[in-house]
Amino acid sequence: MSRSGLFSEDRSAEVVVDSFGEGTDPRLREILGSLVTHLHAFVKEVQLTDEEWRTGVDFLTATGQRCDDVRQEFILLSDVLGVSMLVETINHRALDDATEQTVLGPFHMVESPDRVLGANIALDGGGEQCLVTGRVTGQDGKPVADATVDVWQANADGFYDVQQPDIQPHRNLRGLFRTDADGRFWFRTIVPRFYPIPDDGPVGTLLERTGRHPNRPAHMHFIVAAEGYQPVTTHLFVDDSPYIDSDVVFGVKESLVRQFVAVDDPDRAKELRFDNPFRAVHFDVTLSQDGDRTVASA
Amino acid sequence: MSRSGLFSEDRSAEVVVDSFGEGTDPRLREILGSLVTHLHAFVKEVQLTDEEWRTGVDFLTATGQRCDDVRQEFILLSDVLGVSMLVETINHRALDDATEQTVLGPFHMVESPDRVLGANIALDGGGEQCLVTGRVTGQDGKPVADATVDVWQANADGFYDVQQPDIQPHRNLRGLFRTDADGRFWFRTIVPRFYPIPDDGPVGTLLERTGRHPNRPAHMHFIVAAEGYQPVTTHLFVDDSPYIDSDVVFGVKESLVRQFVAVDDPDRAKELRFDNPFRAVHFDVTLSQDGDRTVASA
Known part of the structure; x- marks a missing residue:
């Protein structure tokens, strides 16, 4: 059997971008397409390990949970990363x-x-x-x-x-x-x-x-x-x-x-x-x- | 006056990476260096607007705040982005x-x-x-x-x-x-x-x-x-x-x-x-x- 579009390391970002439906807003498609491409390139470039991935998930989670009415930790993160x-x-x-x-x-x-x-x-x-x-x-x-x-x-x-x-x-x-x-x-x-x-x-x-x-x-x-x-x-x-x-x-x-x-x-x-x-x-x-x-x- | 290392559009990612201190763990430096480089390349590639940036901040914040003991929304996000x-x-x-x-x-x-x-x-x-x-x-x-x-x-x-x-x-x-x-x-x-x-x-x-x-x-x-x-x-x-x-x-x-x-x-x-x-x-x-x-x- 043969299935087109299944995930592979080589085509990983392409497969994700291809999953977006035809009705997707063109600007959203452009932004997410670029984001997914760079995100996958980053993971491949550094050969991110399972444990490092988990550290990243935990960091983002903690950042979201630090936000409240008077504190926006994601803006701070955006700030310190330029x-x-x-x-x-x-x-x-x-x-x-x-x-x-x-x-x-x-x-x-x-x-x-x-x-x-x-x-x-x-x-x-x-x-x-x-x-x-x-x-x-x-x-x-x-x-x-x-x-x-x-x-x-x-x-x-x-x-x-x-x-x-x-x-x-x-x-x-x-x-x-x-x-x-x-x-x-x-x-x-x-x-x-x-x-x-x-x-x-x-x-x-x-x-x-x-x-x-x-x-x-x-x-x-x-x-x-x-x-x-x-x-x-x-x-x-x-x-x-x-x-x-x-x-x-x-x-x-x-x-x-x-x-x-x-x-x-x-x-x-x-x-x-x-x-x-x-x-x-x-x-x-x-x-x-x-x-x-x-x-x-x- | 002249200050080296100030932010510019051309050198944006480089300036951020250069801010990491000498004592930074080499693997952390490698990961963050690649991440910052791709993140800045993404922003430039799509010419992200102020409003789109704010939408991104709000999305990440909501994702973090949806996490609890039995729900990990950032893992779901990682999953659906491949x-x-x-x-x-x-x-x-x-x-x-x-x-x-x-x-x-x-x-x-x-x-x-x-x-x-x-x-x-x-x-x-x-x-x-x-x-x-x-x-x-x-x-x-x-x-x-x-x-x-x-x-x-x-x-x-x-x-x-x-x-x-x-x-x-x-x-x-x-x-x-x-x-x-x-x-x-x-x-x-x-x-x-x-x-x-x-x-x-x-x-x-x-x-x-x-x-x-x-x-x-x-x-x-x-x-x-x-x-x-x-x-x-x-x-x-x-x-x-x-x-x-x-x-x-x-x-x-x-x-x-x-x-x-x-x-x-x-x-x-x-x-x-x-x-x-x-x-x-x-x-x-x-x-x-x-x-x-x-x-x-x-």
């Missing part, structure tokens, strides 16, 4: 000199409060005082007035307000600003601190087993948006932060790193109601006009 | 004419009871009566006496005893036999029935979305073992079973399919205490001598 950053990069390639994107991260979970230009978003009193200035322009160099600049960051201890609802003031270190007629924005805050991603689950174990630390270098989150332009979700990284060269989620892009310079200027400090010296950073944002941005086809 | 069968095949390649292996499956969870040759393992009275005969030999053709032949199967409704503890008799359709001096074994049972794998979870949804049925063709499980030989974990498949060409877990191998012939012989039926006509199947098992079998290096 997959989140790769998907981000593929889907939001910056054109020419437009500001590069990076990962959104899990802490943009509440709306930032409206604040006037110059406001101090550091409500808890800790950390090194810092003035942030910048300008939003289009790729043609023209200022973008009335752009929204949404900012959020960790405090001097490396925690976001939502992680410490009983310790930090409500909406600490968050603000939604609007650029002035010349496209400029400025506000007062503190220099953010590096922090570890949650590492008490399976992903933490994976990091430990591969000799990796769980830290993200210090950064400030930005979403900048304006009518007629593509919004940009990005970070401003602190040049001299620990881990700037080894972000556990691979989010650092060279173009997003800035020096937070020390300013020794008693008069300016007084104006800002800062202690002297203080720190200052400048971050210009360039937006692509609508329709200009390369995105992956859906 | 990964379990591939791992099985790689690790247990049969030499020459030795009997091929196939998946163990999840129902060998209790010890089969010792039974004498000829015993009837069908204790619940349903189904088509069937005589199973066979002989265990080495690759040199010599009979293997005192080999253990461990058998388990589903009943005429497609359920194993452990799935219906309140309905089926204890240890129904399970038996542990020993071959006679001539390597022969025989026992009475019923023709097994095809059955669906559990399809009320994420894996069932995946099957539905890809136009696949959830069924395994009718089969009888065997583990045959003897001193001085490699044990073999395999199935005997029923030639005319529905789904014989489309096993949802890809377990069918041509060499393991047998006709269950109808026998019209009133005298023989009477001897066997069967109704006439009955069914009969012959399944010879060839074992490799210890050390002869090709296995993947650990």
Whole structure:
């Protein structure tokens, strides 16, 4: 007797892909076809043993079971394997000199409060005082007035307000600003601190087993948006932060790193109601006009 | 400023692999290196969108959360993607004419009871009566006496005893036999029935979305073992079973399919205490001598 389509080591991935029915959505077929092909190639390449397969099953199971309303261990896994950053990069390639994107991260979970230009978003009193200035322009160099600049960051201890609802003031270190007629924005805050991603689950174990630390270098989150332009979700990284060269989620892009310079200027400090010296950073944002941005086809 | 090792689309997988510390176990490094490389290649090949990535995260999370003491949804996922069968095949390649292996499956969870040759393992009275005969030999053709032949199967409704503890008799359709001096074994049972794998979870949804049925063709499980030989974990498949060409877990191998012939012989039926006509199947098992079998290096 002879049966076509039975499983064999040589044709293993092909046989699985051939099992998909004719009515399968073409995009789903494309995605699963590629996934199965790479998965089988991986198993063959490393000659995965029964025991290693079982370890993999157990790891994935534990990862799923670590997820709850406030913890998404599979996103963490995707993050530390560089997959989140790769998907981000593929889907939001910056054109020419437009500001590069990076990962959104899990802490943009509440709306930032409206604040006037110059406001101090550091409500808890800790950390090194810092003035942030910048300008939003289009790729043609023209200022973008009335752009929204949404900012959020960790405090001097490396925690976001939502992680410490009983310790930090409500909406600490968050603000939604609007650029002035010349496209400029400025506000007062503190220099953010590096922090570890949650590492008490399976992903933490994976990091430990591969000799990796769980830290993200210090950064400030930005979403900048304006009518007629593509919004940009990005970070401003602190040049001299620990881990700037080894972000556990691979989010650092060279173009997003800035020096937070020390300013020794008693008069300016007084104006800002800062202690002297203080720190200052400048971050210009360039937006692509609508329709200009390369995105992956859906 | 210039930082080596920062993430880029081109070097994405390389950057992740380079993050593994020097103390990483070499085999773990090899496995994760290959996995990350294929995972990134997959994302790039299909240009995975943000939304598709999120769908994948949600699917994996739901799969992990569907697992409990009696349900392993990630093993089911591995099964329906052909990964379990591939791992099985790689690790247990049969030499020459030795009997091929196939998946163990999840129902060998209790010890089969010792039974004498000829015993009837069908204790619940349903189904088509069937005589199973066979002989265990080495690759040199010599009979293997005192080999253990461990058998388990589903009943005429497609359920194993452990799935219906309140309905089926204890240890129904399970038996542990020993071959006679001539390597022969025989026992009475019923023709097994095809059955669906559990399809009320994420894996069932995946099957539905890809136009696949959830069924395994009718089969009888065997583990045959003897001193001085490699044990073999395999199935005997029923030639005319529905789904014989489309096993949802890809377990069918041509060499393991047998006709269950109808026998019209009133005298023989009477001897066997069967109704006439009955069914009969012959399944010879060839074992490799210890050390002869090709296995993947650990």
